[in-house]
Amino acid sequence: MATMRALSGCCLLQSRNALRVWTRRQSSYEYDVIVIGGGHAGIEAVGAASRMNTNVLLVTHKTQTIDLSGIQYKVLNRSKGPAVWGYRAQIDRSLFKKHMQNQVLNNTPNLTIKCCSVEDLIINKTDDGQRISSRTVVLATGTFLRGQINIGLDCYPAGRIENAHLSRHVREEVRGPRYCPSIESKVLKFKAKPHQIWLEPEGLDSDVIYPNGISCTLPEEIQQRLINLIPGLETALMLRPGYGVEYDHIDPRQLKHTLETQLIDNLFMSGQINGTTGYEEAAAQGIVAGINAAAKCLNKKPLTISRTEGYIGVLIDDLTTSGTDEPYRMFTSRAEFRLMLRPDNADLRLTQKGYEMGFVSQKRFDNFCDIRKQLNESEEFLKSIRNPLNKWRKQLGIDCDSKSNSFKTGFEMLGLQECSLKQMAQLFPNQLMPIYDNHVLSTRLKIEALYDYMERDEQELVNQVKSEEMIEIDPNMDYSTKDLTLSTEVRHVLSQNRPKTIFAAKRLAGVTPAAVVSLLYYIKRVNSLSPNDCPNSG
Incomplete structure (x- = not known):
């Protein structure tokens, strides 16, 4: 389970005077693109930049931590229409790491890998004292930006469990993912309800099982007892305790739609550092950041994906426009044009753009x-x-x-x-x-x-909302009414912010297009009733 702390402004963006050393023009550079971090976002950024024939350096702690290894494949929501089908692969962890490391180490042209930690971006200095010059930099640090492991009441500075032996319960000042809460949060909020747990295999040749749905930061001995209380797992041994990770993220509103920072040219951010959670979300940002970092070096027009062209466009637009105060997860409900953004037509929407950027062969x-x-x-x-x-x-x-x-x-x-x-x-x-x-x-x-x-x-529905987005909202609107079809998250956001117009409601983080339509119809219906008939009256 990961939780995040928002930085009040990005600490990497503070000292403009010192940055001149890093951003000044040089006659030659060692690399075109430096990618810091070898996780999902970093690997995709590396792949994207290298395919565009730029000279790339990947900086990661260890090549062993670089994460076609499927165990099983499913199409989720198959009983519904093709527009909401979701393709899911269960991956063999060991095989995945092996294949990704082989792909990066042996099959990626124009790539150099350096194992070290970057202590200071501003002066381009690694922990062994080397200076590295580059035209552009992609930060894909994941949970390692002031990362902190929590198990039980103990905490250790780290970004993954390998960096700690014990750890502490998540503090109240951080925000965890709303749609992937810990078992403690589930029990506290929904005491009377059952909580489903999926037992997922870690690998084809492994007897290790991952209990999905029971993420927690409880003390290790309590976690072992909890596992043994599950029917069928009475004698199971816990190899590694569950843990929580606190980490810093930037305010994504400081980014352009290209994922380049607004304050510093040539610095790009991707992955969890932008306030997202989830593998696909990180990988998607890595692709965009890698392409645009390479495009900057090649003097090409940057790649931007609109909300009508892909979920990547929806994600980036939400982040850069509205920001986020909790780990952002991508859902089909966040897109206005989700019937057009289907798995079957992704090539029709995006291949031409990729080819024009030099990203598609x-x-x-x-x-x-x-x-x-x-x-x-x-x-x-x-x-x-x-x-x-x-x-x-x-x-x-x-x-x-x-x-x-x-x-x-x-x-x-x-x-x-x-x-x-x-x-x-x-x-x-x-x-x-x-x-x-x-x-x-x-x-x-x-x-x-x-x-x-x-x-x-x-x-037509999108156009209708756009034409009526200046309709005013009653400041005393009761968002808890059953006449409004809204999720708990949307009700909470609207109640907290009290937007004055439909347009203002649209720009709030967490308010989906479907929620805006529901709110608009409700307001129009209330406005058409007499005062005595209004749901909010009396």
């Missing part, structure tokens, strides 16, 4: 262009055919609840649950059979058709 881009061409041609063909609904029913052999005999395109028909691409391909074999024979492409075409009209509705 020619071979991969050519393959993408071929896929895009096939999908576009099939979609255009289906949209070019218009028939009355009754005619489509007869040709496809499907029932339809609608009594309308309006004209529908083939693409609109494919968007119906009752219609499959196989039925369409049998009607138009020359045009559609090639894509039907490709399972991946046929699935993608079906999903595109399924969400076509929904995406238009989603866009």
Whole structure:
């Protein structure tokens, strides 16, 4: 479990005079990009910068701590629509470290690795006294910025458990992740409810099990007793106690959308140092920071991803615009255009941008262009055919609840649950059979058709909120009312901040687009009622 302390301004950004030594122009540099930290964010930053043919240095404590090693794969939310499917891989910890170390050490061009700690960015000095010059720096320090391990009542300065033997309960002045609380927090808040625990294997050749859902900072002996109270684990031995980590993070509002700091040119931040939690969140930031650090060296236009183009764009925009006062986690509910941000169309949204930055290889881009061409041609063909609904029913052999005999395109028909691409391909074999024979492409075409009209509705909803964002909110609004469909987090944020308008509510950290829509509809409904009928009256 990780908790974080916000820095009141970033301590790395304070001494402008001393920074001249580091930022002054030189005739030559040892490296184009220096990445500090070999965790998820650091590794992705290294990979991104090296693929853009820049000279990269990775500084990490040990190469052994650099973290295709799947044990099992699942698609979460499979019972729901494809827009909210989540791909989850259970990873063999040892194999993952082995493969990542091999990838970084042996298969990453233009990369140098140095094992040391960076004590002072400002003067470019390592703990062995060396000075290292670079055009740009990416900080990906994870939990090691004034990191502190907590187990029980003891605390030790560290960033991971390997740095400590015992440790102390999390203090009240730090904030833990809302959606991944410790077992102590769960029991204190929800005493009467059961708490599910998942037993996950650590590796294919390991008998070590990770009890997911029981993270805690209790004393070691109590943790052992707790484990043995779980049915089936009465004789289990605890190899390593659970622990909490306190660490510092910057105020992410000090960053540009490129993840470069606003106060210091050429300094980029990625990962948990920006106030996020989670592996994917860190890795995503590492990619963006690495690309933009390399782009700065190559005098290229920086990469920015908008909220309509990817969840990375949503994450970075939330952080840099609203900031965060607790570890930030990415959820589909945070995006206005989540029906468009699906796993199946990530290449259509982002590959072109990556190729233009020099991040995507020619071979991969050519393959993408071929896929895009096939999908576009099939979609255009289906949209070019218009028939009355009754005619489509007869040709496809499907029932339809609608009594309308309006004209529908083939693409609109494919968007119906009752219609499959196989039925369409049998009607138009020359045009559609090639894509039907490709399972991946046929699935993608079906999903595109399924969400076509929904995406238009989603866009209209976003436009409506935008046009009415200056509607005023009653300062005495009761956000606890059951008439408002809001999460506990959103109710808390709104009650604490009391925004004056919909626009102000939109900019609050933790307030999702769906919550804004719900709030807007509620206000409009209340405003249309007479004073005696208002839910807040009397």
